[in-house]
Amino acid sequence: MxxxxxxxxxxxxxxxxxxxxxxxxxxxxxxxxxxxxxxxxxxxxxxxxxxxxxxxxxxxxxxxxxxxxxxxxxxxxxxxxxxxxxxxxxxxxxxxxxxxxxxxxxxxxxxxxxxxxxxxxxxxxxxxxxxxxxxxxxxxxxxxxxxxxxxxxxxxxxxxxxxxxVTPLPKTGKSIAISYCPKHLVQIPATNYLPAFRQEKLQWQLDKAMKRLKVRAKAAKNRKVLLEKAKNYQKQKVKVQKLYMAKNEQKKNYMNQVSYRLVRDYDYIYLEKTPTFMENMNFSETDWHHFLRKLQYKVQWYGKKIIFVDAVENVRTKENSPLNV
Incomplete structure (x- = not known):
């Protein structure tokens, strides 16, 4: 298609x-x-x-x-x-x-x-x-x-x-139930199935850059210079923006990898209708909705299917719905 x-x-x-x-x-x-x-x-x-x-x-x-x-x-x-x-x-x-x-x-x-x-x-x-x-x-x-x-x-x-x-992917005859995970984005039976996602170093660089930005803002204020005209502040601001963008791009790339792996390996993907979200974690509610949009158009492209359920635990316990990872 x-x-x-x-x-x-x-x-x-x-x-x-x-x-x-x-x-x-x-x-x-x-x-x-x-x-x-x-x-x-x-x-x-x-x-x-x-x-x-x-x-x-x-x-x-x-x-x-x-x-x-x-x-x-x-x-x-x-x-x-x-x-x-x-x-x-x-x-x-x-x-x-x-x-x-x-x-x-x-x-x-x-x-x-x-x-x-x-x-x-x-x-x-x-x-x-x-x-x-x-x-x-x-x-x-x-x-x-x-x-x-x-x-x-x-x-x-x-x-x-x-x-x-786009050519539909081969059928595998497999199904899987996944739910929201604040740390790894998705909760699945085998965590080693997910690609690596590490932002500790990038977060450390961002925190350090933010501290330096605040210092330069304070220095500009002490000199009674507007932030728009403070060159050191503006240079540091650009560095912070680049780190934010790198962090977001890394997250988007991870979502693309996870969504494609699921669509490639499984014909039926069970998802919770109303997951419970947590704040101040790796993946927020907004991230989850972005991930769902990626997953939904990919299952349509590649001839797979998403099924929304009340609780994925009920699906995992069914004998008629074996989940192979």
Whole structure:
């Protein structure tokens, strides 16, 4: 079956490319906000639709012509989706975007081979030069879109969405019952089945970096210097952010490994409907829900099945449901 599959990579743009990304972030944010204000005005007048569009905004604001038109069109699409979710009571009322947000993004589409890889470099629309990419895995399938994201305009990433053919995994005839575990994410009969997960060293580095950040913040305060202008504080802040990101990426990689192993080795996976979560542990309630989303789309891709039960202990004691690890 064909599925939409995402790949995320770190990219290393040069100065001109960084300036283009920052400019595009601003144009997309400006377009989104202008469309939102126009939609709000229309709703106040009893209308749902408005005649304001990215094409019309380009006539009033010529600087928008310098950026990717598909990125502006996707801003309009995102606003339409936001209002649809709001009226369906799936989300709150759309808010104006701000440049103070530490994460900035824009999405562009692949039209007539405008997004492609050349070795470890990426070609994007409107950019004449190639972008260096940490291509740690092969991108398969047809590229549909690319989303550029930046953390404080310092760390840049690209998320590639592909239409890819996925082959169902072989049937094993096995089943397993798993539950939430605050230490290892999942509780299964044999703990040696899980891949290694150790964040002690990374956590130690993060704690040390946080202490140093507090010291530099105090030093800046004593010198009566704003934190935004304190160079030592800002440098340390970037180090802390990188450690946080490394910790989160390590956790995501562990979730991917665990979910794939379970889907690969078992045809039926029993899960508790309402597990009891614990705070201040390796894996939180949010982590568990992220893991469930990964598990759910993988069982769909690879022809396996998830069964939610009240208690996995009841499943483990059934003779008709042998659990082999």
């Amino acid at each position: 064909k599925v939409l599959k995402g790949y995320k990579f770190r990219i290393y743009p040069d100065e001109k490319q960084i300036q283009y990304f920052i400019q595009t972030f601003g144009c997309v944010r400006f377009t989104y906000n202008q469309l939102l204000l126009a939609r709000q005005k229309a709703l106040q007048e009893g209308e749902y639709k408005t005649d304001v569009s990215p094409a019309k905004l380009k006539l009033d604001y010529p600087f928008l012509k310098k950026t990717d038109s598909l990125a502006l069109a996707n801003a309009q699409r995102n606003l339409d989706r936001a209002f649809k979710n709001y009226f369906s009571k799936r989300a709150g009322y759309p808010k104006l975007k701000t440049k103070k947000n530490s994460w900035q993004t824009y999405t562009t589409n692949n039209q007539k081979h405008t997004i492609y890889f050349v070795g470890n470099q990426l070609k994007l629309p409107k950019l004449k030069t190639l972008i260096n990419v940490n291509l740690h895995r092969e991108v398969l399938g047809e590229i549909k879109s690319a989303t550029i994201s930046a953390k404080d305009n310092q760390l840049f990433f690209v998320s590639i969405l592909c239409l890819e053919e």
